[in-house]
């Protein structure tokens with residue numbers, strides 16, 4: 560049987576969290592089906608990834624610098640890829656932002672879009688022409704449940720992920736002939752994401768998730784990449800599916816808004832953990848830090 564050529568997987572944002580976990584998971588694939596180019600904007604942070612990669616480092620995993628906000632950085636990274644061929648692009652790099660819109664400058668809002676939306680666009684523009692030429696390829700976008708449903712005080716972040724969803728929904732139709740685009744909408748996943756959010760906005764907590772969910776989430780991404788005909792969307796938190804469906808069940812949008820309102824402000828005990836974190840976005844009284852895995 561012809562030996563399968565390993566697929567080149569380019570992943571953005573691998574210095575921590577989901578990007579790091581997916582890079583290691585693919586690089587350590589038992590059948591060695593992937594050659595991972597794990598990228599990050601600051602190579603001084605590569606130690607955590609090198610450690611996690613173990614023996615895969617230098618074999619099925621290489622590390623490159625890539626800042627998705629810089630055209631020159633994207634071009635430079637692509638030039639360092641043998642033949643410029645990327646079989647799978649995983650757009651993972653992203654930044655969060657919480658707080659009342661009154662306190663966020665438009666400049667700050669643009670920074671969130673520069674990474675979360677234009678960073679994804681830059682990477683897709685860099686790989687798409689070659690994928691079209693080869694009539695094959697797979698672009699995975701780590702969107703978010705907040706790309707389907709906004710959550711209070713996450714207005715700008717949700718907007719940036721809605722932008723990603725709209726961009727990919729439109730692109731997917733054009734690319735259907737070789738089914739290139741998939742989106743994964745995780746959340747919440749226990750990574751540095753909240754930590755950075757907290758450090759950045761000096762908040763101390765965001766709801767973590769149980770280890771089983773994080774494991775399931777990692778499988779969800781790997782399954783999306785391995786699937787022959789991957790679904791266009793994969794939400795990793797099944798709790799969201801009925802909530803998102805509400806949005807489309809009632810064209811007026813009232814059903815969805817009222818349901819979230821009740822979930823957030825009437826059934827506090829039911830969602831007390833998320834509730835506490837979400838309510839404390841306003842009063843900053845976070846008590847317990849949910850330690851990342």
Ligand SMILES: NC(=O)C1=CN([C@@H]2O[C@H](COP(=O)(O)OP(=O)(O)OC[C@H]3O[C@@H](n4cnc5c(N)ncnc54)[C@H](OP(=O)(O)O)[C@@H]3O)[C@@H](O)[C@H]2O)C=CC1
Pocket residue numbers: 571572573574575576577578599600601604625626627628651652653654655674678701702703704744745746747748749750751752753755
């Ligand atoms: N954690 C969660 O609950 C959820 C996360 N997501 C999404 O998952 C993705 C990964 O987040 P997560 O792993 O949780 O959080 P982390 O903060 O751990 O990872 C984010 C990664 O993005 C990188 N990054 C930020 N800006 C840039 C840039 N300009 N160029 C290149 N890399 C950059 C960070 O690098 P650096 O170390 O330099 O900051 C880091 O490696 C994000 O897109 C996030 O929106 C979606 C739903 C839920």
Ligand SMILES: CC1=C(/C=C/C(C)=C/C=C/C(C)=C/C=O)C(C)(C)CCC1
Pocket residue numbers: 702703704705710745746747748766798802822823830833834837
């Ligand atoms: C599950 C759930 C809730 C909490 C959701 C949270 C906390 C989501 C966090 C998502 C993140 C961090 C996304 C990052 O991209 C609500 C709204 C309380 C009520 C409805 C069910």
